[in-house]
Amino acid sequence: MRKLIIVCLLSIGACKQNSPAESETIVAEEVIWEAPAVDLSQVDFSQIPFKNLSEYGFFLGQMKKMIPAEGVLLYEPSSSLFTDYAHKSRFIWMPKGNPAQLLDDVEGSMDFPDKTILIKNFFYPADFNRPSENRRILETRLLIRRNGTWDAFPYVWKDDQTDAIYKVVGAEIPVKWTDEAGNEQVINYIVPNKNQCKNCHNKQETMVPIGVKAKYLNHAITFAEGEKNQLLKWQEAGYLSGPTDIALLPSMVDYRDENHSLELRAMAYLDINCGHCHRAEGPASTSGLFLTYEEKDPLRLGINKAPVAAGTGAGSFKYDIVPGHSDQSILTYRMSTNKVGAAMPEIGRVTVHEEGVKLIKAWIDGMK
Amino acid sequence: MNFNLFQAKNLLAIFSLSLLSGCNSSTNEQLFDSSKLSRASAEEVEKVVEQFILAEDSTVIEIPAGFFELKTQLILDNKNDITIRGAGMTETVLSFKNLKAGGEGVKLVGNRIKIEDLTIENAPGDGIKAQHAEDITFRKVNVTWTHGRKSDNGTYAIYPVQCKNVLIDECVASHSKDAGIYVGQSENVVVRNSLAFGNVAGIEIENCDNAEVYGNIARDNAGGILVFNLPGLPKADGRGTKIYNNEVLHNNHVNFAVPISDEPNGNTVTMIPPGSGIVLLAAKDVEIYGNKIHENKTVGLAIANYHITGFPMDAPNWSPFSSNIYIHDNDYKRTWRFPDISKEFGQLITVHNATGIGRTQDIIYDGFWDKNLGNAIQSNPMKICIEESQMADLHFSLFDLWEGEENIKSSKDYSPFVCKGQITTDVSAITDLK
Numbered sequence: 001m002r003k004l005i006i007v008c009l010l011s012i013g014a015c016k017q018n019s020p021a022e023s024e025t026i027v028a029e030e031v032i033w034e035a036p037a038v039d040l041s042q043v044d045f046s047q048i049p050f051k052n053l054s055e056y057g058f059f060l061g062q063m064k065k066m067i068p069a070e071g072v073l074l075y076e077p078s079s080s081l082f083t084d085y086a087h088k089s090r091f092i093w094m095p096k097g098n099p100a101q102l103l104d105d106v107e108g109s110m111d112f113p114d115k116t117i118l119i120k121n122f123f124y125p126a127d128f129n130r131p132s133e134n135r136r137i138l139e140t141r142l143l144i145r146r147n148g149t150w151d152a153f154p155y156v157w158k159d160d161q162t163d164a165i166y167k168v169v170g171a172e173i174p175v176k177w178t179d180e181a182g183n184e185q186v187i188n189y190i191v192p193n194k195n196q197c198k199n200c201h202n203k204q205e206t207m208v209p210i211g212v213k214a215k216y217l218n219h220a221i222t223f224a225e226g227e228k229n230q231l232l233k234w235q236e237a238g239y240l241s242g243p244t245d246i247a248l249l250p251s252m253v254d255y256r257d258e259n260h261s262l263e264l265r266a267m268a269y270l271d272i273n274c275g276h277c278h279r280a281e282g283p284a285s286t287s288g289l290f291l292t293y294e295e296k297d298p299l300r301l302g303i304n305k306a307p308v309a310a311g312t313g314a315g316s317f318k319y320d321i322v323p324g325h326s327d328q329s330i331l332t333y334r335m336s337t338n339k340v341g342a343a344m345p346e347i348g349r350v351t352v353h354e355e356g357v358k359l360i361k362a363w364i365d366g367m368k
Numbered sequence: 369m370n371f372n373l374f375q376a377k378n379l380l381a382i383f384s385l386s387l388l389s390g391c392n393s394s395t396n397e398q399l400f401d402s403s404k405l406s407r408a409s410a411e412e413v414e415k416v417v418e419q420f421i422l423a424e425d426s427t428v429i430e431i432p433a434g435f436f437e438l439k440t441q442l443i444l445d446n447k448n449d450i451t452i453r454g455a456g457m458t459e460t461v462l463s464f465k466n467l468k469a470g471g472e473g474v475k476l477v478g479n480r481i482k483i484e485d486l487t488i489e490n491a492p493g494d495g496i497k498a499q500h501a502e503d504i505t506f507r508k509v510n511v512t513w514t515h516g517r518k519s520d521n522g523t524y525a526i527y528p529v530q531c532k533n534v535l536i537d538e539c540v541a542s543h544s545k546d547a548g549i550y551v552g553q554s555e556n557v558v559v560r561n562s563l564a565f566g567n568v569a570g571i572e573i574e575n576c577d578n579a580e581v582y583g584n585i586a587r588d589n590a591g592g593i594l595v596f597n598l599p600g601l602p603k604a605d606g607r608g609t610k611i612y613n614n615e616v617l618h619n620n621h622v623n624f625a626v627p628i629s630d631e632p633n634g635n636t637v638t639m640i641p642p643g644s645g646i647v648l649l650a651a652k653d654v655e656i657y658g659n660k661i662h663e664n665k666t667v668g669l670a671i672a673n674y675h676i677t678g679f680p681m682d683a684p685n686w687s688p689f690s691s692n693i694y695i696h697d698n699d700y701k702r703t704w705r706f707p708d709i710s711k712e713f714g715q716l717i718t719v720h721n722a723t724g725i726g727r728t729q730d731i732i733y734d735g736f737w738d739k740n741l742g743n744a745i746q747s748n749p750m751k752i753c754i755e756e757s758q759m760a761d762l763h764f765s766l767f768d769l770w771e772g773e774e775n776i777k778s779s780k781d782y783s784p785f786v787c788k789g790q791i792t793t794d795v796s797a798i799t800d801l802k
Contacts, residue, residue: 169417170440172468190469194421195443199470205446205477205500280602283499286529286553288600299600299683306634306679308598311493311523311546316626318634318679330634341492341522346471 033162034061040071040093045115045146049153053140053164058091058119064137064161066121071096073237074223075230077216079255079272081200082356083122083348084187085179086138087131090211091119092239099241100212100234106294108214108250110240118143118209127178138173139191140164143201143209150207152197168194187350199347203281210276215293218251252293255359266363267293269356273345289320302331303367310334313342323367332361392622392642392710395566395588396516399540400458402489405435413438416462423447431486433459441470446500447478454486457510457540464491465515472497472527476504482800484508490515491522495544498528505800510540511548518543518566518624524550525567528557530603533798537561545625546637547572547594551579553603556797559584568625569594569637570616575606578793585615590623591644592616592664595651596636599674599683607652608793611659616645618663620705628710636677641666641714643707643728648690650674655694655791665705667717667729669695671752673736675769676713689738689750694789695731696755700762702728721765722780730762733785734769746784753789754782 038057050056053063060067068074072091080088094100098113120141126134142153155164156171170193176186192199201207211217217230231249234240253260255269270278271293277284278291287308290300299305302320307313307330315333322328334344335357343349408416413436419429420442426449433455442462444450454460464473473491476483476498484507488495495511498504511525525541528534529552539562541548548567551557557579563586564570570586572594573579586592593616595609622628625638632638640647643666648654650673661668674681674688681688707728708714721729733752735745742749745766756762759782766785768777795801 168421169414172439188468192469193417193440193443195445196441196470198443198445285602286499288602299680304680305600306598306636306677308601309494309523309527309529309546309550309552310635312520313523314633314635316630316633318632320634339492340467340469341471346493347469350468 032062033160035059035063035163037069040069041095045144048144048146049142049166051166053155053166056117056142058093058117063163064135064157066137071237072119073233073239074221075212075217075234076221077211077272078219078252079216079268081210081272081345081348082353084189084351085128085177085185085353086122086124086189086348087135089121089123092212093117093119094239096238099238101241102214102244102249106250107292108218110212110214112145112209112212114145114147116145118212124175124177128180129178129182136175137161137164138175138189141197143207150201150209152194152201152207154191154194154197156191167191170194170196185351190348190350192347196347199283200276200345202277202283214246215250215252216272218246218249219254255356262359262363262366266360267295269359273356277345311341312339313344315342321364321367324365326361326364329364332357332364335360392590392708393588393620394518394622394624396514396518397542397566397588398512398514399487399510399542402435402461402463402487402514405433405459405461408434408436412436417442420444423450425449427451428453431455431460431462435461435463437463437466438473439466439468441467441473441475443475444478444481447481449480450478450482452476452481452483452486454484456485457487457508460486461489462486463489465489467492475499476501479503480799481505482507486510487512488525489513494523494527495525495541496527497524498534499530501528501534502532503799504528504531504533505535505537506539507535507537508539510542511544512541513543518545519627521545521624524548526550527552529553532556534558535560535798535800537800540564541570542566544568546635548589550574551576553601553606554579556795558582558795558798558801563587564589564592566621568621568623569640570619572596572637573606573609574598575601575603577606577608578795579606579609580793580795581609581611582613585617586619587615587617588621589619590621590625590642591637591640591647592619592661593646594637594640595646595648595654597650597652597674597686598636599679599681599686599688604683604685605652605687608791609651609654610791610793611646611654611656613658615660616662616664616668617660618665618703619643619645620663620665620703623711632711634679636679639677639711639713641708641711641717643667643705643714645669648672648693649676650686650688651690651693652687653692653791654690655696655789657695657697659698660701661698661730662701663703663705665703665728666707666714667732668700668702669698669731670713670717671731671733672713673734675736676734687738689736690752691738691750692789692791693751694753694755694791696753696788698756700730700756700758702730702763704728716767716769716776717765720767720776720778721763722778723763723765727763729765731756731782732765732767735767736769748784748787751787751789752785753787754785755788759786
């Protein structure tokens with residue numbers, strides 16, 4: 001069965017790579033299949049990765065509805081990484097009685113116990129104006145901590161949406177949707193291969209989570225019982241040590257929230273989209289360009305900074321950021337191109353994030 | 369300080385663009401024709417991807433003969449004692465022409481890694497990148513771009529960065545849009561017995577400590593061998609490089625890092641004038657000897673300071689000056705070809721040299737110096753030492769660019785720089801040296 005899927009995907013990729021529009025209509029008959037209940041606390045972690053996502057027991061009933069099992073807790077970072085307009089949902093599961101510890105750093109990093117599982121689903125609603133209907137789930141990425149280290153396990157959803165299958169080599173999936181403005185969009189979505197996870201989830205060559213830091217979680221979201229700050233919710237659930245005064249913990253804004261200053265919104269966007277690599281401990285440290293929310297040094301932020309190894313990514317421009325001139329800045333050039341080798345970020349970017357480009361352009365154009 | 373040497377009003381506007389492109393050569397030469405290899409099946413390609421992903425410490429990844437067309441990156445994720453081995457440079461070809469995402473074709477992270485006997489083709493970004501690797505060997509690896517549209521080629525062919533104990537041996541790098549063999553922000557580096565051609569820069573050592581470059585051929589690039597220190601990097605400055613017994617031949621290729629009609633962009637290599645043999649930029653502690661530096665039409669060996677770029681120079685723990693340079697016992701041969709005027713740096717050399725307009729130079733020094741260290745360049749404050757037996761016959765120019773483009777001066781007088789230098793490098797930590 002697995003072979004068959006692979007062959008199928010490869011043949012789609014091989015034949016239709018220039019015209020995804022012809023192939024995106026492959027949607028199998030809906031199959032009603034309910035995952036058998038699994039007690040997550042009884043899972044044998046040494047047997048991970050399982051072949052099927054359903055074997056973990058994250059979701060109850062029909063998998064595609066993503067109804068979390070007990071202890072599987074929804075979370076949302078304040079700003080989200082752009083991945084070709086995919087919608088995302090994130091959950092965390094932790095073993096009982098062993099909360100994460102808040103670390104004393106500027107980002108509010110957390111030290112998680114073994115058996116922590118982070119679950120991130122990528123899906124496209126057929127109509128972005130009706131985001132909860134007709135969702136096509138493409139992949140679920142797991143980050144699981146065992147023996148003190150994190151490991152990444154990618155699962156690709158079956159066309160019939162009953163389950164997802166462990167797949168390390170990546171995939172290419174044609175997908176279409178209608179965007180908020182009513183326009184049809186068609187792309188070849190790229191599922192990264194397993195080792196590409198570390199292109200982003202990388203701190204000094206060790207696999208690390210990105211979104212589960214206080215600065216991203218220190219805001220309220222809607223739970224079944226109502227709105228609540230996520231850090232408080234985690235403490236209640238026994239997932240985070242405490243209590244702590246959350247007002248003293250770092251927090252980052254939602255870059256989409258226009259109530260905040262352009263500066264903060266731009267820095268939040270750059271942080272979540274670029275800062276995982278572009279930081280002193282990240283793979284893009286080679287560039288000397290550091291784009292975390294906390295960075296204040298103009299040269300490190302790229303202001304009048306010549307590139308190092310940008311190659312074709314430099315376009316016809318001299319500096320990463322030319323204050324007042326987004327049209328002459330390498331940063332916005334690389335955000336605005338889809339050319340592999342020049343496009344930034346390097347992964348999850350077969351399309352340009354128009355709204356993100358607009359935000360960063362406005363920020364650069366307002367600089368003096 | 370923003371130092372713009374030339375503007376459009378310069379007399380050189382009389383040279384037409386067609387003349388420019390006529391002067392610089394271009395090549396699409398390939399070592400062999402990879403299209404004749406048998407194509408690996410989808411299953412065979414997938415197996416290679418899986419081998420990289422599933423590799424554990426001490427794995428040998430054998431890639432059989434054939435032409436492998438990859439759509440995803442090959443990444444070795446922080447493993448130790450790994451050998452990646454093809455069936456030979458002309459037998460095993462990994463093509464990344466259809467790579468859909470990722471900055472490089474192959475990425476290697478870990479310790480005691482060896483990659484050998486294969487070819488990498490047409491990666492959209494870099495060919496092979498190694499980062500945070502200690503004891504890494506590239507041997508008999510060929511990295512190239514074959515499609516002929518050179519402006520679409522990738523950036524670096526062989527690209528170790530932030531590594532320790534790097535050996536690049538018997539490799540070939542061609543047609544990259546920046547440097548073919550580029551070693552950045554690393555310590556203990558040997559590049560030897562390798563060939564770089566058709567690149568913008570053949571071999572480049574950048575912000576590295578303790579590097580030796582010997583027994584290589586750098587030919588038909590825009591610039592042959594470069595030693596640079598760039599500002600604002602985590603490895604702030606580099607020192608200690610020996611370049612010896614290399615052949616640096618007719619590096620007269622057009623600089624295709626940017627379209628010929630475009631100004632240089634922020635990548636320093638875009639400023640390199642075609643016809644450059646060896647270029648030092650903000651380089652520290654460099655010894656250059658025993659090289660054949662032949663038929664590079666603009667300049668055989670250029671000693672430059674970062675001022676020449678016109679870029680901001682304010683960066684911590686870094687100096688824009690080249691210092692402690694010792695050049696001796698090299699063999700120079702000029703060419704009658706007209707030197708470069710497509711780049712500002714080329715125009716400077718071609719027009720304002722001390723020998724006469726349009727005369728190829730063997731050695732030039734741009735003449736910036738740290739004024740905290742001396743009152744005049746004649747006191748040789750940066751310790752630039754040149755001992756060449758042919759010196760009286762060489763075309764040497766010392767420039768004075770302090771007063772900007774309006775008042776460029778140059779001198780043939782090399783006497784302040786006749787001295788012995790002392791440079792030490794120690795690459796004994798490289799375990800795979802035989």
